[in-house]
Amino acid sequence: MTTDLVPATREALRGLPLEVAPRLLGGLLRTTVDGATVAVRITEVEAYHGRGTGPVADPGSHARMGPTARNATMWGEPGHLYVYLSHGIHSCVNVVTGPEGVAGGILLRGGEIVEGQDAAVARRPAARSARDLARGPGRLGDAVGLRHPRHDGIDAVTGAPQEGAAARLYLPSAPLADVSKGPRVGVAGVAGTDAFPWRFWIPGDATVSAFRWGRGAAPAADV
Numbered sequence: 001m002t003t004d005l006v007p008a009t010r011e012a013l014r015g016l017p018l019e020v021a022p023r024l025l026g027g028l029l030r031t032t033v034d035g036a037t038v039a040v041r042i043t044e045v046e047a048y049h050g051r052g053t054g055p056v057a058d059p060g061s062h063a064r065m066g067p068t069a070r071n072a073t074m075w076g077e078p079g080h081l082y083v084y085l086s087h088g089i090h091s092c093v094n095v096v097t098g099p100e101g102v103a104g105g106i107l108l109r110g111g112e113i114v115e116g117q118d119a120a121v122a123r124r125p126a127a128r129s130a131r132d133l134a135r136g137p138g139r140l141g142d143a144v145g146l147r148h149p150r151h152d153g154i155d156a157v158t159g160a161p162q163e164g165a166a167a168r169l170y171l172p173s174a175p176l177a178d179v180s181k182g183p184r185v186g187v188a189g190v191a192g193t194d195a196f197p198w199r200f201w202i203p204g205d206a207t208v209s210a211f212r213w214g215r216g217a218a219p220a221a222d223v
Contacts, residue, residue: 006172007170008169010079011170013095014053014098015097017048018049018103021045021198021200022045022200023172024106027109028170029168030115030168030190031145038117038143041114041115043208044109045107045108047064047199048060048104053102058191059190059191062105063075065105066173071095074096079156082094082096085149091151092107092108094106108137109142109185110208113134117130120143123142131207135209148196150163150165179200183198183211184196185214186214187217190217192216
């Protein structure tokens with residue numbers, strides 16, 4: 001871990017996802033699951049708001065209709081991880097941000113494995129190269145070993161253990177100067193258009209996932 005990283009605090013994550021998301025870039029998520037430690041440098045994220053969160057309704061969020069059993073973690077204390085199942089296979093990892101009672105999550109879309117590469121490879125044997133180990137949210141979740149539902153809600157501020165795992169989040173001591181933003185990847189409808197430029201990434205980084213429009217999504221001018 002580099003010296004320009006500091007442990008994440010509740011206060012640092014208390015802003016709305018759209019505000020906090022760029023601050024995660026260049027940060028680090030370190031997990032220890034069943035005794036194996038993996039750390040990923042965060043290179044790509046997406047912000048998601050819930051019902052009533054911020055001035056613009058987010059039709060692409062799991063919490064757009066309000067609290068449910070599935071999205072309960074999104075409404076909780078900042079700094080916990082919302083771990084959900086995608087397509088019934090992959091566990092995706094989100095950092096919960098915003099005040100408690102206000103739904104928000106920042107999806108970790110891509111990153112570089114900087115510690116525990118052997119463990120990540122064992123979890124991701126289909127990866128064709130090191131850059132593909134955590135390139136995409138399902139791959140990242142697999143590589144760091146967090147699984148739904150066992151690890152949903154795990155606390156990445158205190159590092160308190162949960163179901164054989166522990167997680168800690170570290171943020172850059174200062175925001176990165178060079179950050180790109182654009183539409184979210186593969187999100188259906190208007191929520192996946194450039195009306196919602198809520199995806200942030202480190203430009204030129206090889207671990208950033210390829211962009212694709214979601215079903216029914218198009219540039220805002222064409223909607």
